[in-house]
Each structure stands twice: as C-alpha cells, then as structure tokens.
Amino acid sequence: MSRIVLFGAGGRAGRRILAQARARGHDVLAVMRHPHAHPDIDGVTGDVTDVADVRRLTAGSDAVINAGASMDVPPDQFFSASTHALIGGLQTRRLLVIGIGTTLEPTPGIRLVDTLDFPDEAKPFTVGHALELELLQQSPSELDWVVITPPPVVIAEHAETGPLLVSAGPELLHSSDPTFTYTDLAVATVDEIDNPTHHRTQIAVVRN
Known part of the structure; x- marks a missing residue:
C-alpha cells in the first residue's frame, strides 16, 4: 500500500x-x-499552486x-504556478501529472497543437500543459x-x-x-504507481 496525495480529486479524472487507487488498497x-x-468525496482543502500547501x-x-486544472485563471498561469509549486514543495520524489492529448506528436517533433487545422480556441489549454511539461523537463x-497523457478525446460517461x-x-x-474513458486513464495512472515503469518523460495511453 502506498500513501498517495491526489490534487484535483474533484475533477473528472481525479474522481x-x-x-x-482506493479500490487497490492505497491510502x-x-x-x-x-x-x-x-460533498461525496472525503478530502481536504488545498491549492496545488501554493508551495506551502x-x-x-x-x-x-x-x-x-x-x-488539477482551473477555469478561473489563464491556463498558462495555472499550469506554470502549479508546476513551480510542485517542484518547489514536493516532499517525495515520485510525481505523476495528468497531461492532455493535444500535446502528443502525430509525427516526430510536431505536436497536434502545432498542426495547421488545430482550432485557435483550443490552444490556450494545450499551451498551458506544454509549459507544464517544459518546466518538468x-x-x-x-x-x-x-x-x-490520454488521447485527445476522452469519454466521461462510460466506466468500462x-x-x-x-x-x-x-x-x-x-x-x-x-x-478511451477516464476510468482507463485512472487505471494507467495507478498502474504507474503500483509498477513505476516510466521516469522523467511524457507517455501516451490508448486502448489496445
């Protein structure tokens, strides 16, 4: 059993x-x-952008x-602040971050967000995640x-x-x-805690 701290536990992925993780016996x-x-989640108050928290x-x-994510501030500000706080305040070595599929590369060196037909309105959130990755690197x-990193499209409604x-x-x-569901994403995330396989890198996950 591992003791895990989960920021963003109330979100679609976090839930x-x-x-x-709890089903597998983790604390x-x-x-x-x-x-x-x-109110349905047994949790505590905390802000992932606050290094003291x-x-x-x-x-x-x-x-x-x-x-975690936030719609209250620009994505680049949120992901920059959260990553700086995690790097500066983390009291353990192992950190797992949920990414976004539009930062993945359909061809080497070219991210989905960099392709010509990528919609402008979807770019800020992707740019925020890309900054997060850069800071981690x-x-x-x-x-x-x-x-x-899940695929660009994740289905929320299905638990399978x-x-x-x-x-x-x-x-x-x-x-x-x-x-690809948020449950798939959860399985991949907890698998990486149970059997740490990837280190200091971005990984992609799909249905096989």
Whole structure:
C-alpha cells in the first residue's frame, strides 16, 4: 500500500483516479480547492499552486498525483504556478501529472497543437500543459516525474475499461478501439504507481 496525495480529486479524472487507487488498497489523501463543492468525496482543502500547501500536504507521502486544472485563471498561469509549486514543495520524489492529448506528436517533433487545422480556441489549454511539461523537463534530476497523457478525446460517461497500450514517449498512438474513458486513464495512472515503469518523460495511453 502506498500513501498517495491526489490534487484535483474533484475533477473528472481525479474522481476516477481516487476510486481506482482506493479500490487497490492505497491510502489516498484527496485534495481539492473547494471540498464543499464535492460533498461525496472525503478530502481536504488545498491549492496545488501554493508551495506551502504542497509542502504541508505531501509530507510523508510515497507519490503525488496532479489531476488539477482551473477555469478561473489563464491556463498558462495555472499550469506554470502549479508546476513551480510542485517542484518547489514536493516532499517525495515520485510525481505523476495528468497531461492532455493535444500535446502528443502525430509525427516526430510536431505536436497536434502545432498542426495547421488545430482550432485557435483550443490552444490556450494545450499551451498551458506544454509549459507544464517544459518546466518538468527542466526540474532537478531527483524529481521522478511522469506525464500520463490520454488521447485527445476522452469519454466521461462510460466506466468500462479495457487493455491499455502505453508508449514510452510523446508519440500519438493509434488504436483500433477509439473509446478511451477516464476510468482507463485512472487505471494507467495507478498502474504507474503500483509498477513505476516510466521516469522523467511524457507517455501516451490508448486502448489496445
């Protein structure tokens, strides 16, 4: 059993990760900025962009997961602040971050967000995640991070999961099964805690 701190536990990804980790017997501290908005979740108040909160809440943990996001501030500001706070305040080596599929590369060196037909209105959130990745790549070598990246389209309504295929890099994987759920993402995330396989890299996950 691992002691896990989960930031963003009230979100679509966070809820599934919380359920998956607890189902496997892990001790999970669910952290949310506004716990009162999620009365069905047993959790605590905390802000992943606040280095003091990160330092306090992650003390004694084996791994930390950041599934947090915010619609209240520009994405580049949020992801920059959260990544700086995690790098500066984390009290454990292992950090798992939930990425976004539009940062993956359909061809080497070319991200989806950089393609000609990518909609402008969708760029800010992707740019924020790309900045997050860049900051992690520049972080001290003792930080054992991994960015777990789902496909560009994730289905929220379905709880089913299936066999998963994981890449060892930012390659956009192709699958014969286009269905990918937040439960799939949760399984891949907790798998990486149970069996740490990837280190200081971005990985992609699809249905196999």
